[in-house]
Amino acid sequence: MVDPSVVDPAIVAANAKGIIAIGAGIAVGLCGIGAGLGEQAIGAAAVGAMAEDEKFFGKGLLMTVIPESIAIFGLVVALILLFVF
Amino acid sequence: MGKSQAVKYAYIVARVRGMKSKLIPKEMYPKFLNMDIPEITRFIGESEYKSDVDELGKKYKGTDLFEHALNQNLALTYRKLIEVSQNEANYIITEYLRYWDIWNIKTILRGKFSGASEDEILEDVVSAGQLRYRDLLEIIKIGTIEGVIAALSKTPYHPALSGYKGVLAEIENNLDKMYYAGLIKAGESSEDKFFLKFLKTEIDLKNLKILFRMKRAGMEREEIIKLLIPGGIELKETQLGRLASMPFPEFVRALEEFSYWKAIADISGELTSLINIETRFDKYGLINITRISYYYPLSILPVLDYIVCKKMEVDNLRMIVRGKETKLPEEIIKAHLVM
Numbered sequence A: 001m002v003d004p005s006v007v008d009p010a011i012v013a014a015n016a017k018g019i020i021a022i023g024a025g026i027a028v029g030l031c032g033i034g035a036g037l038g039e040q041a042i043g044a045a046a047v048g049a050m051a052e053d054e055k056f057f058g059k060g061l062l063m064t065v066i067p068e069s070i071a072i073f074g075l076v077v078a079l080i081l082l083f084v085f
Numbered sequence B: 001m002g003k004s005q006a007v008k009y010a011y012i013v014a015r016v017r018g019m020k021s022k023l024i025p026k027e028m029y030p031k032f033l034n035m036d037i038p039e040i041t042r043f044i045g046e047s048e049y050k051s052d053v054d055e056l057g058k059k060y061k062g063t064d065l066f067e068h069a070l071n072q073n074l075a076l077t078y079r080k081l082i083e084v085s086q087n088e089a090n091y092i093i094t095e096y097l098r099y100w101d102i103w104n105i106k107t108i109l110r111g112k113f114s115g116a117s118e119d120e121i122l123e124d125v126v127s128a129g130q131l132r133y134r135d136l137l138e139i140i141k142i143g144t145i146e147g148v149i150a151a152l153s154k155t156p157y158h159p160a161l162s163g164y165k166g167v168l169a170e171i172e173n174n175l176d177k178m179y180y181a182g183l184i185k186a187g188e189s190s191e192d193k194f195f196l197k198f199l200k201t202e203i204d205l206k207n208l209k210i211l212f213r214m215k216r217a218g219m220e221r222e223e224i225i226k227l228l229i230p231g232g233i234e235l236k237e238t239q240l241g242r243l244a245s246m247p248f249p250e251f252v253r254a255l256e257e258f259s260y261w262k263a264i265a266d267i268s269g270e271l272t273s274l275i276n277i278e279t280r281f282d283k284y285g286l287i288n289i290t291r292i293s294y295y296y297p298l299s300i301l302p303v304l305d306y307i308v309c310k311k312m313e314v315d316n317l318r319m320i321v322r323g324k325e326t327k328l329p330e331e332i333i334k335a336h337l338v339m
Helices: A009-052 A054-065 A068-083 B005-020 B028-034 B037-045 B050-056 B062-084 B087-096 B098-114 B118-123 B133-141 B145-151 B168-189 B193-217 B221-227 B237-245 B248-257 B261-270 B274-295 B301-325 B330-336
Strands: none
Touching: A009 A054, A009 A068, A009 B005, B005 B062, B005 B087, B005 B301, B028 B301, B028 B330, B037 B050, B037 B062, B037 B301, B050 B062, B062 B087, B062 B118, B062 B301, B087 B098, B087 B168, B087 B301, B098 B118, B098 B133, B098 B145, B098 B168, B118 B133, B133 B145, B168 B193, B193 B221, B193 B237, B193 B248, B193 B274, B193 B301, B221 B237, B237 B248, B248 B261, B261 B274, B274 B301, B274 B330, B301 B330
16 A cells, blocks of 8 residues: 555656646636637727728738737746746 | 627727728818819719719719719618618617608608609608618609508508698607607617717707797797607706797807807807708717717717718718709808718
8 A cells, every 4th residue: 555645756746747737728728718808809890890991901910819919928828837847 | 698898899880980981071072162063973973972873874964863872872871881780789770770761751741742753752762761762662653641651551650650630740740759769769778878878969959950940930839849859968858848938039048058059159149040050050969979989989879970970971962062053152052061
């Protein structure tokens, strides 16, 4: 029987890695949801403006991807979690 | 999860802002005053009205072409708004554009009453509401007022028309009251409270115009009160009753306590011309809706702003061309323009 007071360092390291991976997943996932919420109104408006004037395509696309920066923040945090810790 | 206010209106607002940018800029109107009718028609034929002018060019000429092209464009533009909007925005726009159903019914009834020809009536018909152009064409062919009212029996407007006893003013008034009562109901049921605010201001301006006209015509208090539309924001029923019972000079002075006074303050010394006053009130309404549409950019207000601006554009163009046709002096045409 394994003595519970003796903790195997390999198991601790594996657990820590798992928790870090979950943290990274949450960071990317929540940021993705946030970016999506932000983009829905902007995307709808961009499509509306483009329907009237197709020259708006470039500006509309740019405006739509601005909330995407939030998703990038999430990705950066996830990468830091995975590779720095 | 329900959509937020911003998401609901983002599409339609961006779309109408795009449409608004294509309206004729107000700097153009003084230029139009210096042009001849063929020049103006050519300019219009190369603008947003191109397809309408081209389409109707075979059928009509000169100012008739102009008039029909403007009306068709207005109707198609408003119809487009109904088609591209959804849910609450669609409901409010549809209710608001019932104005044109009322307008068409009034035009047809007046035409029949005065014995105008079918073509003459058709010139003023704008099928921007729920009554389709084809249905209106059929209704115009009917010879009598009773026949027209019977043809409208399946529409929601019939209750207002059914009491016709030979006086058009009565049913016209019923139609107006019915329209605004329906709009207030729509405003109260919607989550967008800005619409109600705009609507009540519009009712006030309409009541003020009615009061000025009636006072000028020397009508009695009871007669005036019958015509006024209930539901204004500043001019409540008690105020309306008080204003209706005053003689003209006192009535004008009493208006000082309302915010609408600033619309006519600078011409208060020479309130002889009703046209001047009505143009001022129209302008006030236009400035008001444009201003509040910027305060609440993701609401129904920018759409209503566009509807009002488009109507003003068409009215201004018609005014310029009709004025030029009848050789009116430039100053008089300019005084009629709302910009």
